[in-house]
Amino acid sequence: MTEETRDVVCDAGPIIHLDELGCLDLLADFREILLSPSVVEEIKKHRPVALTVKLPFSVLRTHNRTDEPLPTTCRIFALDRGETESLLIMESHPDAIFLTDDASARMVAERMGFRVHGTIGVIIRTIRRGRKSPEEVLSIIGSIPSRSTLFIKSTLLKEIALKIKKEFNPDPPLTPCSN
Amino acid sequence: MKTVQTEVPEALYNKAVSLVNEGWFLDEKDVFSEAIRRFLETHQSELMQKYIRDDIEWGLHGND
Numbered sequence: 001m002t003e004e005t006r007d008v009v010c011d012a013g014p015i016i017h018l019d020e021l022g023c024l025d026l027l028a029d030f031r032e033i034l035l036s037p038s039v040v041e042e043i044k045k046h047r048p049v050a051l052t053v054k055l056p057f058s059v060l061r062t063h064n065r066t067d068e069p070l071p072t073t074c075r076i077f078a079l080d081r082g083e084t085e086s087l088l089i090m091e092s093h094p095d096a097i098f099l100t101d102d103a104s105a106r107m108v109a110e111r112m113g114f115r116v117h118g119t120i121g122v123i124i125r126t127i128r129r130g131r132k133s134p135e136e137v138l139s140i141i142g143s144i145p146s147r148s149t150l151f152i153k154s155t156l157l158k159e160i161a162l163k164i165k166k167e168f169n170p171d172p173p174l175t176p177c178s179n
Numbered sequence: 180m181k182t183v184q185t186e187v188p189e190a191l192y193n194k195a196v197s198l199v200n201e202g203w204f205l206d207e208k209d210v211f212s213e214a215i216r217r218f219l220e221t222h223q224s225e226l227m228q229k230y231i232r233d234d235i236e237w238g239l240h241g242n243d
Contacts, residue, residue: 006243078217097243104221106230117234124238156231163235 006097007032009089012042012082013101013150017119019050020148021140026126032056034093036085062088070112077104090114101150119150120160127168134168187211 008030018024027033033056035043040059043050051057062085070091074084083105090098090109098109098116109116123140126132132140141160144150152160195210204210 077221078214103227103230104218107221107226117237118230120231121234121238121241124235125241128239128241152231156228160231160235163239167239 005029005031006095007034007093008097008099009034009086009093011086011100011102011105012039014099014119014122015043015050016047017101017148017150019047021143023140024050024053026122027055029129029131032058034089034096035059036062036082036089038082038085042082060089073108077108079105079108134164138164
């Protein structure tokens with residue numbers, strides 16, 4: 001099966017989290033990484049080094065049309081400026097994937113019918129894309145609590161690891177006990 | 180009701196005060212309660228777990 005690559009519109013979270021985990025280069029697998037000016041400012045504030053990584057970044061300006069449905073929805077859900085601008089970019093690039101780790105932004109994006117994923121999806125995707133081995137990805141996932149500000153509860157991290165192991169290195173089937 | 184003592188950026192507090200002064204809310208406590216209620220509505224544990232599971236599925240079996 002031929003897999004296509006798409007543009008991504010990126011919120012600050014995934015860029016910051018991937019850089020904290022030392023794997024921001026995983027975004028190089030997308031065609032173009034579209035950022036809004038406010039997202040760039042947020043990254044400059046919290047993780048300026050991330051913007052020095054050589055990646056196909058493009059900064060797109062948006063017009064904040066406050067009376068239109070999308071900005072209104074963003075205000076109702078209390079999305080910040082970066083998230084709102086990112087969704088405005090998605091409106092003009094509907095084939096792109098929106099990357100965010102913010103639950104509210106993700107909810108609005110899904111309601112708008114956009115494709116949306118987060119840092120975890122980008123990391124796991126690299127196995128499918130042949131850029132990392134399952135073992136490497138398991139190591140990155142395991143380092144999330146100690147190396148990154150991305151908060152995922154420990155039971156869910158274990159579930160992620162288990163699914164990767166089952167997919168790529170299934171344990172031997174359990175044999176029924178004979179009494 | 181629980182009483183919570185916390186610090187918020189001054190600009191955020193001033194915006195809350197403005198909303199009260201304009202008559203949209205009874206007082207600052209009302210503003211912060213409403214803000215927290217809305218945040219919690221979109222950050223339900225089940226919803227965040229669903230997003231992670233969607234990401235696992237896309238990561239393992241997506242086509243882009």
